Amino acid sequence: MNQNNIRTAQRGTTEAPxxxxxxxxxxxxxxxxxxxxxxxxxxxxxxRKGWDAYAEAxxxxxxxxxxxxxxxxxxxxxxxxxxxxxxxxxxxxxxxFKGKSFLTTLIDLPFSVSPVVAGLIYVLVFGAQGWxxxxxxEHDIKIVFAVPGIILATIFVTFPFIARELIPLMQAQxxxxxxxxxxLGATGWQTxxxxxxxxxxxxxxxxxxxxxxxxxxxxxxxxxxxxxIRGQTNTMPLHVEILYNEYQSxxxxxxxxxxxxxxxxxxxxxxxxxxxxxxxxxxxAELPPxxxxxxxxxxxxxxx
Amino acid sequence: MTSAVLPHGAVPPPxxxxxxxxxxPGFNLTLGFTVFYLCLIVLxxxxxxxxxxxxxxxxxxxxxxxxxxxxxxxxxxxxxxxxAAMVNVVFGLLVAWVLVRYSFPGKKIVxxxxxxxxxxxxxxxxxxxxxLLAGNGWIGQFLEPHGIQLAFNPNGIxxxxxxxxxxxxxxxxQPVLEDAEKELEEAATxxxxxxxxxxxxxxxxxxxxxxxxxxxxxxxxxxxxxxxxIFIAGNMPMVSEITPLIIISKLExxxxxxxxxxxxxxxxxxFILLLVINGLQSWQRKRSAGNTQ
Numbered sequence: 001m002n003q004n005n006i007r008t009a010q011r012g013t014t015e016a017p018x019x020x021x022x023x024x025x026x027x028x029x030x031x032x033x034x035x036x037x038x039x040x041x042x043x044x045x046x047x048r049k050g051w052d053a054y055a056e057a058x059x060x061x062x063x064x065x066x067x068x069x070x071x072x073x074x075x076x077x078x079x080x081x082x083x084x085x086x087x088x089x090x091x092x093x094x095x096x097f098k099g100k101s102f103l104t105t106l107i108d109l110p111f112s113v114s115p116v117v118a119g120l121i122y123v124l125v126f127g128a129q130g131w132x133x134x135x136x137x138e139h140d141i142k143i144v145f146a147v148p149g150i151i152l153a154t155i156f157v158t159f160p161f162i163a164r165e166l167i168p169l170m171q172a173q174x175x176x177x178x179x180x181x182x183x184l185g186a187t188g189w190q191t192x193x194x195x196x197x198x199x200x201x202x203x204x205x206x207x208x209x210x211x212x213x214x215x216x217x218x219x220x221x222x223x224x225x226x227x228x229i230r231g232q233t234n235t236m237p238l239h240v241e242i243l244y245n246e247y248q249s250x251x252x253x254x255x256x257x258x259x260x261x262x263x264x265x266x267x268x269x270x271x272x273x274x275x276x277x278x279x280x281x282x283x284x285a286e287l288p289p290x291x292x293x294x295x296x297x298x299x300x301x302x303x304x
Numbered sequence: 305m306t307s308a309v310l311p312h313g314a315v316p317p318p319x320x321x322x323x324x325x326x327x328x329p330g331f332n333l334t335l336g337f338t339v340f341y342l343c344l345i346v347l348x349x350x351x352x353x354x355x356x357x358x359x360x361x362x363x364x365x366x367x368x369x370x371x372x373x374x375x376x377x378x379x380x381x382x383x384x385x386x387x388a389a390m391v392n393v394v395f396g397l398l399v400a401w402v403l404v405r406y407s408f409p410g411k412k413i414v415x416x417x418x419x420x421x422x423x424x425x426x427x428x429x430x431x432x433x434x435x436l437l438a439g440n441g442w443i444g445q446f447l448e449p450h451g452i453q454l455a456f457n458p459n460g461i462x463x464x465x466x467x468x469x470x471x472x473x474x475x476x477x478q479p480v481l482e483d484a485e486k487e488l489e490e491a492a493t494x495x496x497x498x499x500x501x502x503x504x505x506x507x508x509x510x511x512x513x514x515x516x517x518x519x520x521x522x523x524x525x526x527x528x529x530x531x532x533x534i535f536i537a538g539n540m541p542m543v544s545e546i547t548p549l550i551i552i553s554k555l556e557x558x559x560x561x562x563x564x565x566x567x568x569x570x571x572x573x574x575f576i577l578l579l580v581i582n583g584l585q586s587w588q589r590k591r592s593a594g595n596t597q
Contacts, residue, residue, distance in 0.1 A: 015499055020406055027402040028414070030395050033443075034467055035420050038432040041442065045435050084341045091334035103338070105582060109346055112574040112581075114528025116548035117567045120555065121349040124356050129560055131352060155345055178328050188329035210422065217425025219531030220548065224555065237427040237531070244431050244535065253435075256428040263423035270423070271416040 042260045045253035057251035058258070065231045066239035066255070069147065073235060074215040077154040081211055085162025086204075090196075092163075093170035094178070104167070110159040118156045119224025122149055145227030150235060153221040158211045165207030166200055172281075173199055202280065206273040213266040217259055353571060356564045368565035377547040384458060384546075385526035388465030392522045393515055395466075396473025403474075404481040418474050421467055426531025433464055434536045456538030461546065464532040469522030476518035480511050483592065513588040520584055524577040528570065 014020070047054055057063065088107060092100060110118065124130045126143040136143060143149045177199070181191040197204075219237040226233045228242065236255055243252035357365065368374070402408075403415055421429065435441050437455040439448045447454060454460055484507065492502040530548040537544045547570060554563035 014405065023398060024402050024406050024408055027395070027399045028408075031399065031414060031417065034470065035417050037436055037442065038424075038429060038467070039420070041432045041435045042428060045432070084338065087334040087341075088338040091331055091338055094328055095331050095335075097331075097335070103342075105578065106342060106346070107338075108578065108582075109350075112524050112528070112578040113350075114530065114548050114567075114570050114574065116530050116551050117353070117528070117570055117574075120551060120563060120567050121353050123555070124352040124560070124564065125349050127560075152345070156349070159345060175328065182328060191328070192330075213423045213425075217423075217428070219425060219427040220529075223530075224552065237425050240427050240431065241535075249435075252431060256425075256431060259425045259428045260432075263420060263425070263428075266423040267416050267419055270419065271412070 039260060039264075042253055042257050045249060046257040048253075049250050053250050054254050054257075057248075057254035060251070062231050062234070063239060063251070063255055066234045066236045067258070069150070069234065070216050070236045072147070073151050073154050074212050076151050077158055077215045078208060078212050080155055081158055082162055082204075082208060084159075085164075085166055085207060085211075088163040089166035089170050089200075090192075092167050094175055107160050107163050110156050115157055115218065115220030116224055119153050119221040122152050122156070122225050144225050145229070146233060149225035150222050150233060153225045154215050154218055157218050157221050158215045161211035161214065162204070162207035165203050165210070169200055169203040169277075170196075173284075202273045202277040206270055206277070209266050209269045209273070213263060216262060350571070353564060353567060356560070357568045360561055360565060364561065365565050368562040369569050373541050373545065374547070374550055374566060376542045377545050377550045380458060380461070380544065381527055381547045384461045384465055385523050388462050388469055388526050389519050389523040391462075391466050392469045392473045393519050396470060396518060396522075397477055397511075397515060399470075400474045400477040400481055404478060419471050421469075421471050426468070426529070427535070429467055430464060430532040430535030433467060433532065434460070437463065437536065455536050456544070458537075458544050460536035460538070461533050461544060464536050465526040465529060468529050468532055469526050472521040472525060473515070473518035476514045476521065477511055480514040480588075480592070484510055510591075513584060513591050517581060517584040517588055520577060520581045524574060524581065527577070528574060 015023070046057075088103075091097075092104060123144050125132060126136060126149065127133055128137065128144075130144075132143075143152070177195050178191050181195045186194070216235075217237055218235075219241070222235055223238055223241070226235070226238055228234060228238060230242065234242065236259055240252050240256050240259070243249075243255065360368070399418065403411065403418075434455055437444045437447075437460060439445065439453075439455075441455075444455060454463060488506050488510075489502050492506045493499075497505070528548065530546070530552075533546055534549060537546065537549075539545055539549060547566065551563045551566050551570070554560075554566065
């Protein structure tokens with residue numbers, strides 16, 4: 001009787017084999033159609049006229065300057081958002097203060113604003129008819145339809161990535177280890193470098209890599225502020241659009257293939273970071289409970 | 305933590321609250337920098353949008369946001385986003401379920417691939433979906449003879465938005481499914497429920513808040529999406545022109561006031577969606593906190 005119940009219970013938490021196979025099959029076909037096929041299409045379209053045409057398309061000077069501008073943009077935007085992300089996560093996760101949840105909502109805001117609107121607001125601030133437009137024109141500084149505008153728009157759309165990744169992670173880790181370091185006489189910077197940073201390492205990498213992927217791939221916001229000047233203010237995604245609209249399909253897909261490659265590398269690094277974070281969290285969960293004597297818990301954390 | 309030990313209604317002693325004591329340094333520095341950077345990058349530029357809108361008179365504003373082309377674009381944007389988010393709820397739940405409950409070869413790769421739409425630049429997604437679905441593409445060539453057109457019309461917009469929104473549903477449902485207690489399902493089965501009854505009465509209610517959150521996130525993202533859609537949409541006025549494209553074309557005609565007015569409408573809608581998503585998330589947290597106690 002008891003045995004029987006256990007067996008029913010186990011059978012009850014999964015489906016009949018044919019249902020399992022059917023569901024897995026449908027899910028995999030869906031994933032294949034929507035995720036794998038587009039990737040495969042990029043590769044085949046890029047190589048439609050062979051490797052020579054592909055290499056030719058990437059050697060073109062306009063393509064090169066687009067690649068360079070994309071890297072410059074990411075190189076400025078990602079570190080700035082990294083510093084912001086760490087600072088925001090530190091004050092939100094480590095302290096209690098009034099208006100904290102409001103601040104968190106504001107940080108999330110750029111995610112829900114349409115990229116086109118994100119570009120538009122910078123045109124309104126720095127454009128010819130904008131707030132600073134006349135002053136900038138007087139001093140011959142170009143922000144919109146130039147590189148600084150592209151960088152600003154990119155910073156806006158990638159604004160929350162790192163903060164958002166770090167806040168829950170640092171909240172879950174709590175303050176015990178940092179407090180112990182303080183008690184042991186570490187300065188604030190030492191506490192951060194030697195205690196907090198190793199703890200959030202994988203979360204940080206995860207956030208940076210996603211932030212970078214979005215920074216290099218952003219299209220809508222950048223397209224509004226760029227002005228589409230070939231060889232000057234074209235990032236890779238914008239260059240793809242121009243080539244595509246000029247019916248230079250092979251060249252467009254060749255540049256797109258670089259971006260697709262970037263996406264795959266991003267996914268690989270992201271998965272590794274995720275697995276490492278999971279195993280570290282699991283190791284944390286297996287530690288003996290820290291609460292009964294706070295002092296012992298804290299030192300155990302340090303020794304770790 | 306301590307409140308679980310205390311009898312119902314008892315007030316925990318004030319000494320137990322340790323958090324207000326700020327032992328760690330750097331609060332003023334980090335909060336100050338966070339607020340400064342937030343104002344500089346996000347709040348001041350966004351306020352420029354509102355100030356510009358306030359320079360319009362009400363009739364000007366109303367005319368800009370309710371022109372027939374603009375109204376058609378709202379219908380298209382919200383309709384297509386709604387359909388795409390619904391499809392994502394169904395298939396996102398299916399993918400999450402298969403990834404959590406079943407094992408099959410290559411599962412880790414499939415799991416990693418779910419995030420592809422986050423990582424793939426939208427312009428790349430747009431041109432590759434177009435290449436697939438156009439009349440001479442891999443998929444399009446089989447559908448075209450049957451009179452099914454998926455590219456260069458609203459169908460294409462829905463497909464691009466499904467692509468963009470898929471990870472939102474999968475990634476919100478997946479952790480909830482992982483944490484769901486199998487004991488509840490076992491109990492349901494022991495009490496005589498069929499598998500379908502167990503799913504619809506026990507499992508589904510526990511993941512419903514996550515599904516709804518995922519739906520709202522996919523919908524919010526789809527409403528603002530631009531890059532992947534414009535390649536596949538065909539962009540015919542009144543038929544397949546999305547609202548973000550209206551903003552762009554108004555800008556290209558130097559109609560800054562009109563572009564700003566439409567952008568303000570989009571911004572207000574995304575504010576509302578953000579608040580809805582936050583509300584749903586805190587509801588979900590409360591639900592899961594209730595389950596574990």
